[in-house]
Each structure stands twice: as structure tokens, then as C-alpha cells.
Amino acid sequence: MAFSFFRSNTSGFRGGIVLEGHKLYGEAGQTRQAPIPAELIFPLEQHIGQAARPTVTVGQKVLRGDVLARADGLISAPIHASTSGTIAAIEERPVPHASQLKARCVVLQSDGQDQSRAEPLWQVPENPLAISHEALIDIVRQAGIVGLGGAAFPSAVKLNPKDTSATDTLILNGAECEPYISCDGAAMVENADDIARGALLLKTLTHARQVMVGIEDQNTTAIASMQKAIAKLGDGCICVKPVATRYPQGGEKQLIQSLTGLEVPSEGLPIDIGIVVHNVATAAAIWNAVANGRALTERVVTVAGSGVKQPANLRVRIGTPIRDLIAFCGGYQPDVEYRLLMGGPMMGFDLAGDSLPIVKATNCILAGSTQDLAPPPDPMPCIRCGDCVEVCPAGLLPQQLYWHARAHEFEQTQKLNLADCIECGCCAEVCPSNIPLVQYYRFAKTEIRVADQERRKADQARARHEFRLERLERAKLAKEEARRRKREELAARQAAQKAAASTDADATASKAPPSSTKAAASPAVQAALAKARQRQEMERSESSASQPEARKTAKSINALDALKSTAARPDS
Amino acid sequence: MMRSSPWLHRRRSVDHVMRDVLFALIPGAALSTHLHGVGVLWNLLLCVSSAALVEAVLLHMRQRPVRKHIADLSGTLTAVLLALSLPPWLPWWQPVLATVFAVSLGKQLFGGLGYNPFNPAMLGYVVLLISVPVNMSAWPAHTADAASAWPYVFGQIGVADLDGLTAATPLDSVRTGLSQQLTLGELLPQLDHHHHLLLALGWLIGGIYMLARRVISWRTPMAMLLGLTLPAALFSVIDGDRFAGPGFHLLYGATIFGAIFIATDPVTSSTTPRGRLIFGFGVGFLTWLIRSFGAYPDGVAFAILLMNICAPMIDRYTPTRVYGTGKGLSPKLRRPS
Numbered sequence: 001m002a003f004s005f006f007r008s009n010t011s012g013f014r015g016g017i018v019l020e021g022h023k024l025y026g027e028a029g030q031t032r033q034a035p036i037p038a039e040l041i042f043p044l045e046q047h048i049g050q051a052a053r054p055t056v057t058v059g060q061k062v063l064r065g066d067v068l069a070r071a072d073g074l075i076s077a078p079i080h081a082s083t084s085g086t087i088a089a090i091e092e093r094p095v096p097h098a099s100q101l102k103a104r105c106v107v108l109q110s111d112g113q114d115q116s117r118a119e120p121l122w123q124v125p126e127n128p129l130a131i132s133h134e135a136l137i138d139i140v141r142q143a144g145i146v147g148l149g150g151a152a153f154p155s156a157v158k159l160n161p162k163d164t165s166a167t168d169t170l171i172l173n174g175a176e177c178e179p180y181i182s183c184d185g186a187a188m189v190e191n192a193d194d195i196a197r198g199a200l201l202l203k204t205l206t207h208a209r210q211v212m213v214g215i216e217d218q219n220t221t222a223i224a225s226m227q228k229a230i231a232k233l234g235d236g237c238i239c240v241k242p243v244a245t246r247y248p249q250g251g252e253k254q255l256i257q258s259l260t261g262l263e264v265p266s267e268g269l270p271i272d273i274g275i276v277v278h279n280v281a282t283a284a285a286i287w288n289a290v291a292n293g294r295a296l297t298e299r300v301v302t303v304a305g306s307g308v309k310q311p312a313n314l315r316v317r318i319g320t321p322i323r324d325l326i327a328f329c330g331g332y333q334p335d336v337e338y339r340l341l342m343g344g345p346m347m348g349f350d351l352a353g354d355s356l357p358i359v360k361a362t363n364c365i366l367a368g369s370t371q372d373l374a375p376p377p378d379p380m381p382c383i384r385c386g387d388c389v390e391v392c393p394a395g396l397l398p399q400q401l402y403w404h405a406r407a408h409e410f411e412q413t414q415k416l417n418l419a420d421c422i423e424c425g426c427c428a429e430v431c432p433s434n435i436p437l438v439q440y441y442r443f444a445k446t447e448i449r450v451a452d453q454e455r456r457k458a459d460q461a462r463a464r465h466e467f468r469l470e471r472l473e474r475a476k477l478a479k480e481e482a483r484r485r486k487r488e489e490l491a492a493r494q495a496a497q498k499a500a501a502s503t504d505a506d507a508t509a510s511k512a513p514p515s516s517t518k519a520a521a522s523p524a525v526q527a528a529l530a531k532a533r534q535r536q537e538m539e540r541s542e543s544s545a546s547q548p549e550a551r552k553t554a555k556s557i558n559a560l561d562a563l564k565s566t567a568a569r570p571d572s
Numbered sequence: 573m574m575r576s577s578p579w580l581h582r583r584r585s586v587d588h589v590m591r592d593v594l595f596a597l598i599p600g601a602a603l604s605t606h607l608h609g610v611g612v613l614w615n616l617l618l619c620v621s622s623a624a625l626v627e628a629v630l631l632h633m634r635q636r637p638v639r640k641h642i643a644d645l646s647g648t649l650t651a652v653l654l655a656l657s658l659p660p661w662l663p664w665w666q667p668v669l670a671t672v673f674a675v676s677l678g679k680q681l682f683g684g685l686g687y688n689p690f691n692p693a694m695l696g697y698v699v700l701l702i703s704v705p706v707n708m709s710a711w712p713a714h715t716a717d718a719a720s721a722w723p724y725v726f727g728q729i730g731v732a733d734l735d736g737l738t739a740a741t742p743l744d745s746v747r748t749g750l751s752q753q754l755t756l757g758e759l760l761p762q763l764d765h766h767h768h769l770l771l772a773l774g775w776l777i778g779g780i781y782m783l784a785r786r787v788i789s790w791r792t793p794m795a796m797l798l799g800l801t802l803p804a805a806l807f808s809v810i811d812g813d814r815f816a817g818p819g820f821h822l823l824y825g826a827t828i829f830g831a832i833f834i835a836t837d838p839v840t841s842s843t844t845p846r847g848r849l850i851f852g853f854g855v856g857f858l859t860w861l862i863r864s865f866g867a868y869p870d871g872v873a874f875a876i877l878l879m880n881i882c883a884p885m886i887d888r889y890t891p892t893r894v895y896g897t898g899k900g901l902s903p904k905l906r907r908p909s
Contacts, residue, residue, distance in 0.1 A: 014895065019580065098576070179580070253895060253896070257895070263895055263896045264895075264896050265896045265897075266894060266895070266896035266897045267896075268896065339579070341579065343577075345577075345578065345579040345580045346577060346578045346579070346580060347577050347578070348577055348579070349576065349577060350575075350576075368579065373579040373580070374581075375575060375581075376581040377585060378640075380585065380586045380644060380685065380686075381683075381684065381685050381686030381687065382686050383586055383589070383646075383685065383686050383838050383839050384686065384838045384839050384841075384843045385589065385838040385843075386789065386838065386843040386844070386845075386848075387786075389843060389844060389845065389892060390789075390845075392892075393895070394894060394895045395892045395893055395894045395895045396892065396894055397843070397844060397887075397891060397892055399843060400843075400887070416891070417894040417897065420894050420895060420896065420897075423577070424578075425577055425578025425580075428578050428581070429578050429580055429581055429582055430582055430584075431581075432582075432584050432585050432586050432588065432589050433585070433586055433686075434581060434585060436575075438576070438577065438578060439576055442576070
């Protein structure tokens with residue numbers, strides 16, 4: 001059975017590196033409630049998938065929990081007001097994204113009352129564990145819950161696999177492998193019960209056989225607190241599994257490998273091997289939505305780095321500008337030059353400024369000193385030391401990918417499975433030549449994506465062109481065929497007339513019946529051919545046929561063919 | 573390019589790697605000086621200084637930053653490896669010639685650090701081995717007085733006048749003995765193994781240091797020693813009079829030095845884990861072949877150069893298994909229904 005494929009414990013994943021933690025564990029990591037700011041900004045696109053559509057108008061008053069924007073399409077998530085106030089604007093604002101571009105946001109002016117909606121948006125069940133799988137998916141969707149580990153993939157989609165009986169193992173990801181980030185660690189200490197109940201809820205409703213909570217072995221307080229909370233549930237199939245403290249242990253694929261020994265197929269999903277992974281904070285958010293009717297309007301964010309005076313874990317309303325959090329943490333260290341990142345120092349991206357808001361995906365704001373995040377010395381040539389191969393958790397050959405990406409040999413990079421690169425940055429971290437390897441991979445991936453799109457466009461254009469040529473050719477053939485038939489008919493008629501004349505003249509000749517079939521067919525054929533000709537002429541006039549039109553033409557040509565074959569049959 | 577993640581970088585660079593290798597060479601070099609005399613240091617001086625000079629000139633001609641690339645210590649390392657491979661007494665222009673050849677044709681003409689297909693030190697060594705084979709086989713007898721060799725170094729006397737000061741190397745004497753129809757049983761006891769054991773230990777200490785510092789991988793040296801000792805063991809069992817056993821091959825010649833310091837050169841060896849095993853094994857096996865059947869007493873240098881040619885191909889055919897592909901494809905977990 002499945003058990004035989006399980007390694008008993010955490011032999012871990014391939015490669016990876018050991019990084020200094022800089023974590024706020026224990027007392028230092030206790031979550032503090034961040035104040036509600038005067039202005040909150042809600043980017044409409046703060047999850048993977050379609051941007052949400054605003055459902056409010058400027059000037060409208062909203063309460064906490066009200067929908068500001070609804071999900072648009074299947075892979076999308078609604079956005080809720082995280083406090084009460086008035087909609088000040090719906091406009092383009094800079095948003096926290098690696099591209100540093102602007103995007104549409106709903107701006108909420110807080111009224112300071114922080115009033116919540118009286119009624120939840122959905123019916124709160126008396127026994128959360130007794131609701132149906134569909135009801136769970138519906139609540140999770142309505143609550144706007146997305147993966148809180150940083151990817152922000154709509155959780156409802158993850159809970160709704162094509163094969164609803166496919167989930168064997170549920171994994172809760174509590175392995176915060178990036179340095180500085182400790183928000184999940186804090187949640188597992190302070191919110192352990194909600195996480196555990198969320199685990200039980202997900203297990204019950206997805207009919208998973210077991211739940212594993214993966215936590216890095218150095219985070220002993222979280223392990224102890226989660227074990228205690230899970231023991232209260234009295235379900236032996238939910239357990240805490242300490243995993244090695246090694247970056248990138250918290251990568252979905254890596255954690256799956258560490259806990260089960262299995263690998264997610266390349267270009268596949270965990271559900272393909274019967275596994276679903278949720279972040280621990282997501283599990284707590286799901287529990288809160290189902291049991292307490294709360295939409296996702298707040299999250300825990302780590303504010304860290306030597307650029308900020310009092311690093312802390314903060315419970316933050318979604319939409320809070322970063323500068324309010326920094327101010328709450330005592331402000332910036334006056335003598336420290338810093339770089340502001342969202343996320344950790346290995347995979348985070350840098351922010352244009354601190355006016356940007358906290359979004360659902362924000363697990364960490366890192367004001368790292370420019371010393372801590374100092375750029376490496378100038379790159380040297382690759383000396384092929386192979387250190388990158390040793391640490392790559394995806395089992396790739398980073399230095400060969402680099403050679404090919406640098407030489408713009410993108411096909412070669414694809415052959416070497418560039419798509420399986422998770423951009424964890426281990427290779428660049430260890431590279432003694434300080435080559436910005438991940439940037440080369442991103443460049444190659446972008447080029448491949450662009451080329452793919454262009455190829456698809458070119459394919460369409462070519463198909464359209466070939467179709468047009470074929471259509472013209474067929475029209476030409478049809479015309480010739482029509483001419484030939486007309487000539488034949490004419491000849492036949494003349495011959496018949498001649499024959500009739502000769503029989504009249506002879507008066508004694510036997511009566512040979514004229515080819516009756518031909519005579520019967522000819523009016524019908526002529527009518528059809530005339531129609532076809534007309535159509536052809538019309539088509540010729542609209543020479544630049546777009547696809548639907550081309551399809552129509554195809555239909556008419558098919559009709560013509562059918563007519564021809566029925567008309568021709570009696571002839572032969 | 574605009575900077576993006578990762579924002580952390582290990583404070584370790586090419587010159588740190590090269591420095592670690594240079595440190596690792598200290599015990600062996602010290603022992604070699606102790607056993608062979610100051611000629612070792614003299615060679616080091618000649619090679620290192622001429623390497624720096626030639627490299628600086630070539631970098632300048634190639635319009636590359638001279639100071640940056642001299643400071644990466646790769647040229648120095650090449651020179652040191654070459655110097656430690658040469659007999660301690662040579663006419664002074666020979667080590668210089670070998671170094672110039674190694675640095676210019678072996679490295680800079682291919683594009684400098686990282687781009688050379690052949691191990692530059694071994695190229696320089698082989699150039700001398702082919703051009704001046706008699707000088708290259710003149711290793712000092714350990715009873716020799718170093719001072720008496722200086723006239724030879726400065727060209728006042730020829731290699732023939734060194735008679736009595738030099739002795740055949742173990743590989744040489746066994747080779748000659750075998751060609752005179754002697755058996756290994758008669759030849760081996762005459763060899764001075766203490767001296768070689770000591771030197772091998774010196775290199776081994778450096779190897780352990782580099783393994784601990786993760787400068788080299790265990791794969792290449794281990795595979796090379798295996799590639800050498802396996803056929804040696806097999807053939808010594810078949811014909812013990814003509815084929816020496818694994819111990820002989822491990823102890824004498826450039827085996828340990830080559831396995832630890834030459835075959836592990838990252839630039840010119842294979843980079844994939846499996847590739848390193850194949851590369852190392854190939855070096856070992858070719859060394860054994862050349863020693864047993866070839867025209868030269870030792871074969872490490874040739875074996876390494878031959879395998880250098882194969883390294884890119886080995887890399888190509890020994891890719892790592894990518895997560896989620898191939899054999900790792902996991903069976904789907906199924907809930908017991």
C-alpha cells in the first residue's frame with residue numbers, strides 16, 4: 001500500500017543550504033496587534049489568477065468584512081474591507097510586485113470605528129465538521145482565502161481537485177525556511193488550536209487519510225505547541241513532523257519530498273500524487289472562515305532586518321501601508337542604510353517604497369541593511385566547481401543552464417528542464433564566481449515564454465494563410481469542373497438533337513431513349529452550380545477572411561462538394 | 573542587469589578557493605623540500621614569478637583587468653602545481669618555458685580562467701616531458717648534495733655530468749628492470765618506499781583539508797584511485813611477475829598528488845556528480861595503461877590531459893536526475909477505499 005512508499009521520517013530533500021536564521025522565535029516573536037491606519041490600499045490583484053472586480057463605488061461606506069471586489073472567474077478571489085470606513089478612490093497605485101508597476105486598487109479611508117458586518121457573508125454552520133465538501137469550498141472561496149505562505153494561490157481551487165477522492169495526504173507547511181521570516185512560527189505558537197482545528201476540518205472534508213504538519217526542527221516551541229494542540233483533537237492521523245532546518249525546506253516540492261519521500265512529477269501538481277499542501281496560517285484562516293464566519297482581512301507579518309528599530313511579528317489588517325508598520329516598530333534605524341524587501345532575503349523582491357500596502361501574500365517586510373544584503377563582488381568566470389549542482393534542490397545542472405542561457409540557447413535550457421527551476425537561489429548563494437545565476441534563468445524563462453507566444457501567433461497566421469490558399473484552389477477547381485460539365489451537357493444535347501433529327505429523317509429507326517438521367521440531372525446541377533458560383537464571387541470580394549468567416553466558407557465549399565457528388569453520381 | 577533575489581551571498585570567491593588549494597599544498601611541498609632539497613623551492617620561485625609576469629602581459633594584451641585576475645590566484649596555483657611536479661633540478665630555463673607554455677597556450681589563449689579545456693600545469697609538464705625527457709627523469713638521489721647541482725641549473729654542466737647525484741625513480745627502475753627480464757619479486761625490494769610514503773602522506777593531509785573545506789569532491793580522487801588499483805589488482809593476480817599490485821601504483825609516481833590536486837581541477841574536469849566518477853576512473857585507468865604498456869614510466873599527466881578532452885562529453889551524458897522526472901516519478905498515493 002501507500003505506506004511502503006513512505007520513508008519513516010525526515011531524510012529530507014536533495015541539496016539545499018544552511019542559512020543563518022535571524023528568526024524571532026520565543027518571546028521576541030510574540031505577535032503584536034498593529035494599529036489600524038488612516039488609509040488602506042487593496043490591490044485588486046493580490047492572488048494568482050484573475051484580478052478581482054470592484055463592487056463598491058467611491059464614497060460608499062463599508063464595514064469590516066464587506067466585499068470590496070468580487071472574484072472574477074474560477075481562479076480568483078474576492079477582497080474584503082479590513083476595517084470600516086469610506087471608499088476614497090478606485091485608482092492605479094504602486095503595488096507590491098516584482099515588476100514595480102502600478103495596478104488598480106481600492107482605497108479605503110478608515111473611520112476609526114472598526115465596525116464589523118453584523119452578519120457573516122455566509123451561513124456559519126453549527127458543526128463545522130458536518131458541512132459538505134462543496135459547502136467548504138464555497139465558504140473558502142467567499143472568504144477570499146489564498147495561500148498565505150507567499151504564493152497566494154486561491155485555496156478554494158486547491159480544495160477542489162477534478163477527482164475529489166484524490167487526496168490521500170494533507171500537508172500543512174509550517175517550515176519557514178527563509179531567514180528572518182517567523183510569522184508562521186508565531187501563529188503556530190499563539191494560534192495552534194485554530195491551525196489544528198483547520199487541519200481536522202480539511203482532513204474530514206477532503207477525506208484525507210492523514211495530515212502531516214511539517215515544522216523545521218529548530219523551531220522547537222512551535223513543534224511543542226502544535227503537538228499539544230493536535231493532541232487535544234484526539235485524531236491519531238494528524239501529526240507533527242519535524243523536518244531538517246535547511247533552505248528551501250518550505251518549498252512545496254521539497255517539503256513533500258522530506259515528509260513522504262515522493263516527488264511531484266515535473267510540470268505536475270502535488271494532487272497528481274495524492275497530496276495537497278496548505279500553509280499553516282491558511283489552515284487557521286479556513287477554520288476562522290467556517291467556524292466564525294470571518295473573511296480573510298488580516299494576517300501575521302514579520303517586520304525584520306537591521307534597518308528597523310524593533311523587529312516584530314505583527315497582526316496586520318490587509319491593506320495597511322508598510323510605513324505604518326515600520327513606524328509601529330519604532331521606525332528605521334537612523335544610521336543604517338537599508339533595502340526594503342517583501343518576503344525573505346532569498347526569494348523576496350525589492351520594494352519601490354514604504355507607501356505600498358500589505359497584501360494577502362505578504363509574510364515579511366525586510367528592511368535589511370545594505371551590509372546584510374550587500375551585492376556580491378563583480379562576477380568572475382565560471383570555474384565549473386559544481387557547487388551549484390550540489391545544492392540545487394531541483395536536481396538541475398545550474399552551471400550548464402547558465403552557459404546556455406548566456407549563449408541564448410534557450411532550447412538547450414528547456415532540454416535541461418529549466419522549467420523545473422524554483423528560483424530558490426541556492427546556486428547563486430554558493431557560487432564562488434558570484435554569477436547572478438537566477439537572473440539568467442529568469443531571463444531565459446521570459447525569453448522562452450515570449451517566443452512561445454510569438455510562435456503560437458505565427459502558427460495561427462500560417463494556418464489562416466494556408467486555409468485561404470486551399471480555399472482559392474478549391475474554388476478554382478470547382479469552376480473548372482462546372483465549365484467541363486457544361487461543355488459535356490452541351491455536347492450531349494447537341495448529340496441528342498442530331499439523333500432526333502436523324503430519327504425524324506429516317507422515320508424507321510428504333511427509339512433509343514435519350515440518357516434520361518442526364519436530362520433529369522441537368523437543371524438541378526445547373527441551379528446548384530449557379531449558386532456556388534455566386535458564392536465564390538462573394539467570397540472573392542471579401543478576400544481578407546477572418547477565422548469565423550473562413551469557417552463559413554469552408555461550410556459553403558463542403559456544401560458545394562456534397563452537391564457536386566450527388567449531381568455527379570447519376571452521371572457515372 | 574537589475575539586481576533581484578537572492579540577496580544573500582556566501583562570502584567565498586574564486587580566490588578563496590585557490591587559496592585553500594595553495595594552503596593544502598603546504599605539507600606536501602614542505603616534505604618534498606625536506607626530501608629533495610631546496611631545488612623544490614627554487615622551482616617554485618621560478619614558476620610562480622614567471623607565471624605572474626606572463627599572465628600580466630597577456631591580460632594586458634587581452635585588455636582584461638590585470639590586477640583582478642592576478643589576484644584570483646589561479647595562475648599562481650597553476651605555477652605551484654607545475655613546480656611541484658618537476659624534478660627539483662632542471663636547467664633554469666626549462667621550468668620557465670613550461671610555465672610560459674602553461675599560462676599562455678594552456679590558459680590565456682583559450683580565454684583565461686574558466687575557459688581552458690586542458691589542465692595548464694599538466695600541459696607545461698608534458699611539454700618538458702616530451703622535449704627534454706632526459707632532464708625530466710633526473711631526480712636527485714636523496715644522498716645528493718644540493719649545492720653540487722647549481723652548475724647544472726645554470727647550464728655550466730650537462731645532465732650527463734650529474735651521474736651519481738641522480739637516481740632512477742621507482743617507476744623508471746621497475747620499467748627498466750622489467751625490460752631486462754627481471755621479475756617484480758626481484759625489483760620491488762630495492763625501492764625506497766619510506767621516502768614515498770612520507771610524501772604521499774603530505775599530499776593526503778592537504779586532500780583531507782580540501783575535503784573538509786569542501787573545495788574538492790571525494791568523487792574524482794576516489795574514482796581515480798579505483799580506476800588505477802582495480803586493473804592493477806586484477807593483473808597482478810594474473811601475472812605477479814610483470815604487473816605490479818595496487819600498493820605499488822598508489823605509492824609511487826604522481827598518483828596521490830595527481831588524484832588530489834590535478835584531477836580535481838574544477839575547470840578541466842567533469843562537473844556532474846556521476847561525471848566526476850567517470851572522469852576520475854578514466855584518469856586512473858589510463859594511468860595504469862600507460863604505466864603498464866606505454867612508452868613513459870608515469871602516465872598521470874597524459875591520462876589527465878586525455879580525460880580533459882572527454883570532460884565536456886562526459887558532462888553531457890551524465891546529467892543529474894531532475895526532481896520529478898525519470899526514476900523519481902512517484903506512484904500516486906491512493907486512499908484505501
